[in-house]
Amino acid sequence: MTTRIEALARAKVNLALHVTGRREDGYHLLDSLVVFAGVGDRLTGTTADTLTLEVTGPEAAGLSGDNLVLRAARLMEGTAALHLEKVLPVASGIGGGSADAAAALRVMAGLTGAPLPMASDVLKLGADVPVCLNGASARMGGVGERLDPVLLPKGWLVLANPRVQVPTGPVFKGLQAFGAALPDIPAFATVMDLVQWLRNTRNDLEAPAITLQPIIADVRDTLAATTGCLMARMSGSGATCWGLFASEREARAAAAALPPEWWSAAAPMEG
Template sequence: MAEAFAPAKINLTLHVTGQRPDGYHLLDSLVVFAGIGDRIAVAPADDLTLTVTGPMAAGVPTDGSNLVLRAARAMGVTGAAITLEKHLPAAAGIGGGSSDAAATLRALAGMTGREVPPDRGLSLGADVPVCLAARSCRMRGVGEGLEPVPDLPPLAAVLVNPGCAVSTPAVFRALAARDNPPMPDPLPSFDSPRTLAGWLADQRNDLEAPALAAAPPVAEALAALRAQSPLLARMSGSGATCFSLHESSASAEACARAVSAAHPDWWVRATTFARTP
């Protein structure tokens, strides 16, 4: 038996810098990972099966459409009992499915001794390689270009998902421009959360505007976070999850309590975006 943690992936920035002839978008994104996430457990078995448990298990498919089973097949594994303990909302812009797939690759590699696929899971989705790395990275191209970012300060944060569905393909289709400027190269160094937040404020998530137009609750989530005076509040990925950055864990926890009290039906979590190991 083997286990692996599948942390939430957060896009601190997400610049859409182009589009390939095959339709895939080119990205330049600063990615970090939270201290909360899902968990994968694998055990030897005659058949390949998936069981989903946990507080966010409702509606998660257990058939071949789930990236967890697709990851197992990508490794050539045909016999394993896989349990996914689901704590993150699905289709939320925080890489839940991709991180689950990456954790499955790690767990199965540990159990079977097999190597992960040569493409590091890119064929499963653009976010799988960075989730396999599970460390702060600059992600470029269609997800294949990963550069570790070793000097980010530890960050106290709040994640908020208002519970609305946001279609990633629809958000990309609604982009006003697909050839936006990338982040500076090289990235600067940051000596504190405030310094990093100040720099991030001059960067972008190019998917935020079309997501706000498609899903007004995302704007409500951002407004709720900004009302608590964080260092920064922004949407992650293609939404609907938004995050805020704070000077301290106490500030993040106070923000989470306030947002939860005002919106008890939202998914709200105080967490940390850990320093790169």
């Protein structure tokens, strides 16, 4: 009997990202408010005698070779025929590869009956894999292994990427100094409460990323200028930026107004 399991690898969005230090092993210490957007890649797995991966979709050309999906699947010590529909741009600061890896772990667990690994066991795949495997809005700390749940109000995100890749290593290398941790996260009654809190936070990687790819500032500022945008900022190490909106109508109108050569998507902010 053939079993088929499907998982959505949603875009991971850093609403705030403070880099607070660096360990002796070179890993940076993070303090980040992470949410997920209702858009992402889709991974399907069916029982098979060998482990294989087929990649299709509008962003498939960006993936090649031994990617994170296969590396994650091998951790589960099973076999499956995997098919990834790639929608999110590669190396774009919204955790596409990490979300795909987390989806692979969930699919393989469903096919093999094996338990999901602990967060500490999947850090070798990437700092964002634990939060993507958790799949809920969280305050992410340490090198990505510490996750504290956060309840957020309903809102809409517009994601925009100018189709430039920003290597993570040079972005971190461009940091001039380490900053303080996030302020305490209160209960947010409305999306405007969230915005007011976010204005006292930052993305410490935004400035060094803009130094490497100045177009990121144009993307952020273009989003900020769209009707209904409450706030705009870069996610992760770039180059994708997000705009936060109160309504679906405003978010979809803003996404439609962006330059057609950019990758963009309007999606609900999901926990």
